[in-house]
Amino acid sequence: MHAFDVLGDPVRRRILELLAEREHASGEVVAVIASEFGISQAGVSQHLKVLREAGFAQVRPEGTRRVYVLDASPLRGIDDWLERFRVFWPHKLDALATEIARGKKARGELGD
Structure with a gap:
C-alpha cells in the first residue's frame, strides 16, 4: 500500500498522531480510537496492522501487551x-x- 493511501484514512492518521507523542500499548490506542471514532477493537487492530505492514509503526511484545512505536521512515519518502x-x-x-x-x-x- 502506498504511503498516501495509508495516510488517506483519518483513523490511521490519528493513530500516527498518538504514536508521534509517545509509544502506546495497543489497548491505549484502542481506547482512544474507539472513543473518538466509535470503532471496535478488531477495527483498530486492522488499522494497526496496515500501519505495521506499510512501515509506519513497529510493535514489540511487553509481557502480555503489544507496544506500538512510530517509525518515521515512510514519512521521509512523503517529505521527499x-x-x-x-x-x-x-x-x-x-x-x-x-x-x-x-x-x-x-x-x-x-x-x-
Whole structure:
C-alpha cells in the first residue's frame, strides 16, 4: 500500500498522531480510537496492522501487551515527494502572515 493511501484514512492518521507523542500499548490506542471514532477493537487492530505492514509503526511484545512505536521512515519518502511543491508555499505563507497581521492591527493587538 502506498504511503498516501495509508495516510488517506483519518483513523490511521490519528493513530500516527498518538504514536508521534509517545509509544502506546495497543489497548491505549484502542481506547482512544474507539472513543473518538466509535470503532471496535478488531477495527483498530486492522488499522494497526496496515500501519505495521506499510512501515509506519513497529510493535514489540511487553509481557502480555503489544507496544506500538512510530517509525518515521515512510514519512521521509512523503517529505521527499512534497519537496517539488514547496516552491509554491512561501508566497502563500507570506500572504497568510500579511492577513494575520492586518487582523491583529484591526483589533489593536499590534504595538504599531
